[in-house]
Amino acid sequence: MQKEIMIQLLDVAKRFGEVEAVKGISLDIFPGEFITFLGPSGCGKTTTLRMIGGFEDPDRGDVLIDGFSVKDKKPYERDVNTVFQSYALFPHMSVFDNVAFGLKMKKIKESELRTRVEEALSLVKMEHYANRLPKQLSGGEQQRVAVARAIVNNPRVLLLDEPLGALDLKLRKQMQVELKHLQKKLKMTFIYVTHDQEEALVMSDRVVVMNKGQVEQIDSPTDVYRYPKSRFVADFIGETNLLKCTVGEEKNGLLFLRHGQTVLQASAELAVGAAVGREGFLSIRPEEIKVYETSPASQKSKADGGSADTIIPASVEEVIFIGSTAKLITRTKTPEAIVLIAHSPLAAGSALVGKTVFLSWSPEQAIFITE
Amino acid sequence: MTQHIKLAPAGTPQAGRFDWGKLFLGLPTIFWFVCLIVVPLVMTLILSFASRDAYGRIIYEWSFQNYIRFMDPLYLQILWRSFYLGLFTVIICLLIGYPLAYFIARSPKNLKPLFLMLVIAPFWINLLIRAYGWMILLRYEGIINIFLRRIGLIEEPLQLMYNDGAVLVGLVYVFLQFMVLPLFATIDKMDWTLLESAQDLGAKPFHTFRHITLPLTLPGIIGGSILTFVPAFGSFIIPRILGGSNSIMIGNIIETQIKTARNWPFASASAVILIVTALLGMLIYVKFSGRSLMGGD
Numbered sequence: 001m002q003k004e005i006m007i008q009l010l011d012v013a014k015r016f017g018e019v020e021a022v023k024g025i026s027l028d029i030f031p032g033e034f035i036t037f038l039g040p041s042g043c044g045k046t047t048t049l050r051m052i053g054g055f056e057d058p059d060r061g062d063v064l065i066d067g068f069s070v071k072d073k074k075p076y077e078r079d080v081n082t083v084f085q086s087y088a089l090f091p092h093m094s095v096f097d098n099v100a101f102g103l104k105m106k107k108i109k110e111s112e113l114r115t116r117v118e119e120a121l122s123l124v125k126m127e128h129y130a131n132r133l134p135k136q137l138s139g140g141e142q143q144r145v146a147v148a149r150a151i152v153n154n155p156r157v158l159l160l161d162e163p164l165g166a167l168d169l170k171l172r173k174q175m176q177v178e179l180k181h182l183q184k185k186l187k188m189t190f191i192y193v194t195h196d197q198e199e200a201l202v203m204s205d206r207v208v209v210m211n212k213g214q215v216e217q218i219d220s221p222t223d224v225y226r227y228p229k230s231r232f233v234a235d236f237i238g239e240t241n242l243l244k245c246t247v248g249e250e251k252n253g254l255l256f257l258r259h260g261q262t263v264l265q266a267s268a269e270l271a272v273g274a275a276v277g278r279e280g281f282l283s284i285r286p287e288e289i290k291v292y293e294t295s296p297a298s299q300k301s302k303a304d305g306g307s308a309d310t311i312i313p314a315s316v317e318e319v320i321f322i323g324s325t326a327k328l329i330t331r332t333k334t335p336e337a338i339v340l341i342a343h344s345p346l347a348a349g350s351a352l353v354g355k356t357v358f359l360s361w362s363p364e365q366a367i368f369i370t371e
Numbered sequence: 372m373t374q375h376i377k378l379a380p381a382g383t384p385q386a387g388r389f390d391w392g393k394l395f396l397g398l399p400t401i402f403w404f405v406c407l408i409v410v411p412l413v414m415t416l417i418l419s420f421a422s423r424d425a426y427g428r429i430i431y432e433w434s435f436q437n438y439i440r441f442m443d444p445l446y447l448q449i450l451w452r453s454f455y456l457g458l459f460t461v462i463i464c465l466l467i468g469y470p471l472a473y474f475i476a477r478s479p480k481n482l483k484p485l486f487l488m489l490v491i492a493p494f495w496i497n498l499l500i501r502a503y504g505w506m507i508l509l510r511y512e513g514i515i516n517i518f519l520r521r522i523g524l525i526e527e528p529l530q531l532m533y534n535d536g537a538v539l540v541g542l543v544y545v546f547l548q549f550m551v552l553p554l555f556a557t558i559d560k561m562d563w564t565l566l567e568s569a570q571d572l573g574a575k576p577f578h579t580f581r582h583i584t585l586p587l588t589l590p591g592i593i594g595g596s597i598l599t600f601v602p603a604f605g606s607f608i609i610p611r612i613l614g615g616s617n618s619i620m621i622g623n624i625i626e627t628q629i630k631t632a633r634n635w636p637f638a639s640a641s642a643v644i645l646i647v648t649a650l651l652g653m654l655i656y657v658k659f660s661g662r663s664l665m666g667g668d
Contacts, residue, residue, distance in 0.1 A: 053571060090565060090569075099576070105572060153572065
């Protein structure tokens with residue numbers, strides 16, 4: 001069955017003077033989806049959002065909402081609402097009047113307006129603050145009001161421009177979960193912009209990773225994390241070990257990659273753009289690297305024809321405590337002396353410094369990517 | 372045990388005890404305030420109840436005769452003219468000044484100082500010279516009349532000077548910057564995302580202006596109106612030069628009474644009336660505008 005498309009970006013581009021903020025993006029967004037534009041500052045994610053909201057006119061391309069071009073529609077003519085990074089609450093109006101503003105503009109009857117505003121406020125647990133002025137609220141409370149003010153209009157799409165950026169870490173994590181719940185409850189399409197990769201992974205159905213005005217990858221959070229399609233994505237999302245290497249040969253579903261004299265294996269199926277002789281990078285997540293104090297080679301059977309885990313001896317240079325686990329910075333005992341980061345249970349701890357360990361990972365966890 | 376006695380936090384003045392340190396810090400301000408504002412005002416007020424002899428010497432016998440004399444329709448009419456000329460000056464300055472201030476506030480950052488400079492620039496030229504400048508434009512054989520006759524729009528030159536209109540033109544010209552600057556200050560510091568936010572919520576430009584921009588820039592409107600009204604209401608150079616004897620304002624009465632008629636007590640009484648009227652007008656204005664604009668629909 002063909003999925004209905006709610007918003008369609010057709011090769012939209014935007015330039016600010018010398019800077020090409022968005023270089024032609026095409027994207028389909030489906031109803032009820034939580035989609036996140038993720039990227040470093042200046043990657044064009046906010047500009048793209050603003051083009052959907054109508055605050056910027058694309059230089060090229062088109063934005064379709066429900067199949068109709070909204071190119072000539074002003075923000076007040078689009079059935080889209082925005083939660084701004086600065087909240088942009090009207091300082092001279094009470095919480096109630098802020099939330100009621102959109103409905104008043106639509107000339108909604110007083111009785112219906114009151115119920116809908118109260119409903120929206122209770123959805124964000126702010127019903128007891130209706131008479132307060134924005135300046136009498138904390139950042140988190142203002143944030144909730146901003147969300148209520150947008151969703152009360154029951155828009156086709158809610159745009160959120162780094163809405164949690166100004167909150168402290170704990171509150172931010174709590175709001176992430178609340179926003180996600182709210183989105184599921186309302187079955188509303190959310191388009192979310194953030195530079196925080198963790199936030200994107202926690203909340204989204206799909207993540208659009210952007211860099212320098214272009215889309216690098218569109219996938220589910222798990223796939224973006226586990227199967228990055230470019231070096232940028234692998235590097236930007238989470239922490240990873242990136243090893244420059246050349247494709248040697250492909251055999252039995254495995255890629256044999258040369259990093260100097262060291263030969264590393266990767267799954268051929270998951271590799272992006274692999275061809276013999278091609279240069280690229282091997283990405284291995286630190287948490288996928290198992291750390292052994294004695295060589296695990298003897299325990300592993302090699303019966304399945306070379307599909308064995310890679311095992312490399314390395315010396316531990318530094319152990320960094322990161323909460324639930326410890327991060328080991330190791331240097332391999334191969335001629336290239338590669339620096340690899342691995343995670344290890346706390347128990348091993350700092351006792352490992354200076355010792356030799358065996359790093360091991362399976363080919364499925366080693367992803368070959370090109371630039 | 373003794374440590375429990377210290378209850379008042381350091382730095383808070385204890386009840387019933389006067390904080391001499393703070394008074395000391397405020398002394399310079401208090402000194403200048405008393406010298407420049409309180410003393411002259413009190414002197415004017417005292418003088419307004421005195422009278423004078425034939426040579427203009429002040430006789431310190433107290434009565435209300437100066438105020439009673441002012442109740443003459445001749446003077447009341449002049450007070451009324453001053454009031455409405457002041458009022459129209461404010462309205463016209465607001466109508467011209469608001470879009471101008473908005474335009475400057477929305478200009479690129481590097482152009483703002485230039486535009487502000489242009490607004491302030493006329494201030495550097497003496498008021499008298501600027502008033503004479505308008506004379507050259509407006510008089511019977513002035514530039515405007517010559518131009519209108521050249522293009523055949525009129526046969527006979529128009530009487531553009533020596534009427535309320537000429538005075539109003541002069542007042543608006545002179546006091547416009549007092550309106551533009553406070554307006555610019557409030558419009559410029561307004562958060563523009565609030566306007567985007569209003570649009571996002573479905574407000575058309577007019578409604579955005581009415582519900583967001585106007586209430587948020589109200590302090591600038593009130594400030595600018597007061598700064599424009601007070602000097603316009605009490606001005607005397609502009610009506611003297613552009614209005615002549617047809618368009619006398621209360622400032623002209625005070626000036627004439629001091630310089631020509633040598634009647635300082637009557638001039639003082641006129642000044643007190645000017646101040647009180649201006650203050651009352653401002654009070655009513657602030658209350659009225661504050662309520663009508665801030666109180667929603």
